[in-house]
Structures are given as structure tokens and as C-alpha cells.
Amino acid sequence: MSGRILIIDTVATNRIVLKVKMLSAQFSVDACSSRIEAEAIIATNRPDLILINLSDPVEDRHAFCQALRQDPQTASIAIIAVGVADTSRARFAALDAGADDVLPRPMNDTLLMARIRSLLRVRSATEELMLRDGTSRALGFEEARASFETAANVALLAPIETDHPRFRTILQAGLSVPVRVLDTNAVLRTANVQPIPDLFVIDATQVETQQAKLFGLVSDLRSRTETRLSTLLIIVPDGMPEVAAMFLDLGADDIVVAITSEGELTLRAKALVRRKLLHDRLRDTVRDGLQAAVTDPLTGLYNRRYAEPHLARMADQARKADRDFAVMMMDIDHFKSINDTYGHAAGDRVLVQLAERLRENLRTIDLVARVGGEEFLVALPRTTTAQAHATANRLRRLVNCRPFDLGEEEPELRVTVSVGVAVSHQNGLPEEEPRAVCDKADAALYAAKSAGRDQVAMSRSAA
Template identity: 40%
Template sequence: MQGNILIVDGISTNRIVLKVKLTAAFYQVVQAGTVVEALEMITKHKPDLVLTAMNLPDGTAADLCTYLRKMPQTATLPVLAVASSHNPERRLATLRAGVCDVMNKPVNETLLLGRVRNMIRAHRTFAQWQLREDTNCALGLAEAPGEFIRPIAVSIIGNEAAPLQGWVRQLLPHMRASYCVTLLNEALAALNAGAPPDAIVLALPDNLSQSDTCLRLISALRASALMQDIALLVIQKTEDPLQATSALDLGADDVMTGGFEAAELAVRIDILLKRKRQLAHLLQSVHTGLQAAAYDPLTGLYNRRYAMPYLSGLIERSAATQISFAVIVADMDHFKRINDLYGHASGDAVLVETARRLRRAVRGSDMVARIGGEEFLIALPAADVITARSLAHRICDAIGGTPFIIPGAADPVHITISLGLAMSKAPFQAERGIPETPSTLLDHADKALYAAKMQGRNRVNFSLSQASPAA
């Protein structure tokens, strides 16, 4: 199914007509006759879109939307209203309540389906990122949204400058913004020349060839990495359902089919920009959560959560390519003494400096992770025994060769590290079907590390993964 839609109308025949149109387009439809029933159905069925009549037996489309916006679970659920007659004041009030659009009867089926596709697509994109952000919240990784909202910049594009400048004058009382008027044939160059605007208003000309240019511009903007997330609203001077549907399908966020109306345009831009800001916050929150999930906050190295799946992938690639790799487990020698003598802040400083030296000692393709208090894991892709040994000794020298300057210590402190090295399985072992996992690799490297500690520390001990640790 294309999506789940809730139809809300007090008149059953109206619901049936809409249901026939939507089910023919492969949408799953549920129905309600009142605001109360609608809220119950939303809780039960979790639709992707609510399609409601303006007037309901126990309220209005605006009332329904107001209820939805108060609940976190439904705050972003798109609502599309259908009105029996054109009433500009009521239409504007309904949009301000949070309804995405108001379509007047008779509803054009092509435009209706275009609107539905556009709204469900936007809702699902938002919902997917919201799910990731909710996970971050559960893990304590999300950040509160910033309060500061900078002044917005709006670019108005069309084929004649004078009418568009008139639009700007009419918009100013309704929305404070920095406005820029650009001719259609200069739009793409102008938009790429400076900082991108927050919103673009595209006046669709009546001329067929120029309107096609406008539609191609929408496509070009959505293909641009700089422009793909800008709020994009199209205004039709003359209503054309096919063109409006094309604009929505090509990536326009909204279409005003009834021509320019300053107050309504201001409301629509405000709604689009709020949605874009919410989505941007979700993306940033998810990025922050991913950073926190994969990186050690003290050293900036990868953490164990990242390192173990990485090793699994390395094992798979090695089996497929028959190219060996190596794993090193490294542990700081007598690290507890640092904390005891100089304090935990000094111990943290040693760990940060150790991480810096580790990164400098390995190759760009190697993965370095902090997997315990003073324990590190280094994975060396595409490394043979000679390369792995050489890198391991380089790491040992990088830590022990230069004393550490530690806060609280009068003189630089000599610190060393012990390393256990294990190689991936040889091809003949893989052919025998002997399983290799991150855990078995780490076990061999740990045993080699233990042997290095027993032999006096500040050294590398090597173990083939199929053999016991070498002394």
C-alpha cells in the first residue's frame, strides 16, 4: 500500500467518494465521522495523513488540527481539509491552525493525489528522522534545540520583476524578511552565486514554455546539494491542476493554486520554515547521537561499540579477498600509578596524548579505538605479518620513546605500553571452515598482550590466531 489515510467527514457519501478515489490509487483508508472518532482512529491506526471536511458534527478541521498539534505523537501528522465553498478568512484561520492545505470542491482528483503524495512523502521523511532522534533521547544523546532563529531570506522568482516587487511590498506587513526578486532566466546562476535563501517563491507563468522552464528549475534545485533542503513554494497565476501536480511531484513543498495572496503566502512560508527547522534539528540531533554512539568522548577515538562491527566487516572482506589483516590490543603499563600519583585529570591527559600518538603512528587506513579504561584496539586492514610487526613496534616506540608532560608533574614522565598482536586466519584455515569472529581474534590478541606483560612490559608479543601466544 502507498500509505494509510484517515478520511473524516460527517456525511458518509462524501467519505465513500473519497475512499473510492484513494483506494484506486492503492492507499489504505479508514474512516471517521466526528472529531472524537477521528482522534480514536488516529490512536488506533496511526495514519500517514488525515483528509477531513472543514465542518464536522462536533467541530471543524481547525479544531481537529489543534488537538493533534498538542500531542507529541501527532504534532507533525499532515492534515488536508476539503471545503464546500471559498471563504478566504476561514481558509486562512484553518491554515494558521496547522492544516497543510485547504482544497475547494469540486476537488480535482489529479491534484488531490498529488497533494497526498507530497504530504505523505514529507511526513515519512520527518517520521524516519524522528524515530532516530527518539532513540537518541532514550540513550541520553539528544540535544535541546537552539532558541535563536536568525532573520529569514526569501527569494521570489518569476518572469517579470515589477509584479514580484509588488508582492514584496504586500508581504512586508505580514512577514519580516530579507526579500530578493530574481528573473526566471537568471535564477539558477543567482542562487548559486551567494548564500542560499531560506525559502524560494516561484511564480509559475501562464506561458507554456516559461512554465516548463519553471518546472525544470524545481528539478534542478532539488538536485543541488546546496538547494535541496530550501523551502520551495510555487504560486500559480491561473489554476492548472496538472501543472500544480507536476510541481509537487518534482519537489515543490507547496503550491498555491489560487494566485498570490499575501497573508496566506506568509502563513504557508512560516509553516514550511518551521518544518524545515524541525527537520534540521532532527538531522543534527541524529548526527550528534551517532557521534556519541561511535566515538569515545575523551580521546576522540572510536569506541568499542563501533570497533566490534568494524572487525566483523574486516573479517568478511578478508575472507572474500583472501587478504590478511592484523589486530593489536594495547594496554598502558602501570597506568593506575599515574592516577594515584597525579590525579585522574592527569590520567585523562595521558590518555588524550596516547590517542594522539597512536593516530600519528598508524596508517591512514587503520582503525584505532579505545575499548577500555587504558586499553586500545588497532585494526590493520590489508597487512601481512611484516607490516603488522613493524607498525606494532612503531606504536610501542611512539608511546615509550618520548616522556609525557603531565599536569601536576614537575618533570616529564616516562610511560610505556604493551601490545598483543594477532593475525587473521590464513587462507587454508578459511577453506577448512574454521570460524573466525571478532571475539576469537581479540582473545588471541589479549593472550599475546598478557604474555607481553609477563615478559616485562613495554614490548610487542605476536600470536598467530590459530596458535598459542608466542613467548
């Protein structure tokens, strides 16, 4: 598991125990006892997630959480409050201060790890959207709105044979919106849940007798095209941490026990609605504001105008997180001969199909752009030299393993690509401009072509 975690706890034993658990899960870990130490670590080695003991008698850790949430540089860091008294008041105070979840001691390790995985997935998605939003503003498009007011669409999923007005009443009062009640069985039978809710609240209090159906419901909602972007809040019975962990791993965004206070249920629901509406707005900005100006009309990939400022932001994030990023320059071998032999329409078909193969076989956070006639750029954040080399070879094989369709009147054609790879190494070295990394990848691409084509060449600095 990848990711960087910061542990903040005055008690040395607590820090050691948590650090051992996180290291065994293959996280990078920093640990400290005070706010001053934490701020220094965050400034130089920003974590993806913070495990913080809010019960420190000396420092006001709640104020520290609030400060992290209010600072745009740290607002996306996930926070789990540990060591909090298991009372409604203490839990609400922690969540209100900005914690994403509260896990009182003794913590269930299975639930802790599932919660960490869930929060890191969300953080990755949020940062990817924020990165693209920042790129659009760097290109001169509309500034991000400081706030937005949109009525949320909320649905409570419960078995039709049960009657739980309490959850519906709490949600309607707390969110100030109507809450639809949908039958769990009906939602499983049909994909037509219109209008699509921003938030599904799933009553899983009967999970002991309906476990398979409820697990299937969460997995199904998360995999459907219509509902995959909705947020999911699951209400589970108290004392079933392994079940709660399974819901999180299946795609739930948050878990709350049935006996929780009205204030906590409302607070968690509001947080999920805010995040959903923020993600929607960011997606709309990317889709509507950038589509025409920064995409290649033939392949639908981003063009050079988008790639350059996006790379600059990617490099800035890599520098702040002290992580590497990789750049690939990819060129279709003998592309001119394809145009000369079969015509430019056939060449265009090759370009479109190559773009599809690249897009379908990279992560959402990766950048794919067409930057020349037959030249493509791929940028991979948080990627080591070994990972970049393996990815480049995988993409090269995806191109030459299956022929390209040139149209009904032409035979299928085998196509190969050459790839040059460069990696921006951080490790406390002087800042390396994105343009320099691209130049190194270009030089490596030239070396790959000179060595016979249909191969990957690494920049000397990345080898």
C-alpha cells in the first residue's frame, strides 16, 4: 500500500504501536508529539493522511485540525482522530473540527486499515480534480467559485418491510432537503434510480440476516455508470467493525453506527454532500471550460496547450510531496509510410485507435496528450524509475500485440511505437523544470529510434 502517514501523539507508546502497524502495511511514516513538530514535517514532507490524538491535555489539537482544513495547502489531507473518548460529544467535536473519522481506543485494526484505504482513495480523486481545475485556471478560464449553493438529492435505502422514520426525520431536518425512501430490493432489481441521488444513505442495521444482499448493493451502486459518482453512507449495527470494514472496501464513503447521535449523522451526511457537489463542480469545469480549447479534435486527448501548464503543476506537487514523476514521449514508427501507402484517412484511424489504447490502460490521474503529428506525451505522477520503465514497456506491447483497423477496404496493419522515458528525481536535489524532463524524454525517444525502434529507452539520468 502506498501513501505517507503522519502520527501525532504525545504518548510515545501510542506512536510506536501505530508506526509499527503503518510500516507493516507498507506506508511511509513520520511520527511526532507536538503541533510545532507536525507543522515542520507537513511543510517539508506533506502527508496523505494524519492520525492524531485529540485528547492531549496541553495542546488544543482541535484548533490544529481546524487550521489544517482552512489552509488550501493542507485542506485535502485526510485526518483520523484517535484516542478520543467514545462519547457523542467527543466524537461530534472531533468531526466538527475537521476530522474525517473518529476511532477511539482500543482500535480494531481491520477497520482502521479499511478506513485509511477509503480516505486515501477519496483524497487521490479530490487532488486529481483540483489539479485539473488549477490547470484550467492557469489557462485563463473561469476562476473557481468560493462557494456554491445547490440543493442536494438524498435517498434513504431501507427494506420495504421495515419502518425507520428516525433516520429519514434526522436527515431531512439536518440537511433541510426532502429525503426519498427507496426499497433496497427494488434498487437492486433496476438501474433506473431517477433522479440520481448525490447521497445514498443505506440502512444496513439488518446486516446480520441480509449481509450478502447489502454487500452486493454497495458494490452494485459503486459499479453502475449512473450511480458510481454518488456518495454512500452506511448505517451499521454497533459492535461489528469487520462488517463496517468490508463496506468501506466495497466502496462506501463513510460508516456510522445506528446508535450514533443525530448531530453526528447529520455532520457526516453534510460532509459527503459537500464533497459530492465540489467534485461535480470541478468535473463540470474541466468538461465545459477546457473541452474545445485544450483537446485534440481527432483523438480527444489533451493537446500541448493543456499539457504544459498541467506538467508544471504536477512538478510543483511532486516537489512539495518529495516524490518523483515520469514523462514519456511516444512516437509511431514509420508513420509517414502509413500515410503514403494507405492514405491520411488510414493514418488518422491509427492515431485514434492508439489514443484509445493509451487512455484505457493508464490511471485517471495520469496525463495523456497528443503533442505532435504522431507524437504522444504521457506523464505519470508519483512514479519511480522502475515503475515508469515497466509502464512504458506495457504500453509498447499493447500497441504491437494487436493490429490496427485501417477501414473496410484495407488490411489490418501491425503498428509499433518507440518510447523515451525520463524521471524527475526529487530527493532534495535542485528543482528540475518540467521542460527539462520533457527534453530528456525526447532525447531518450531519439535513442530508442536510433537503436531500431519498437523499444523503450530510458534517459541516462533515470537509468
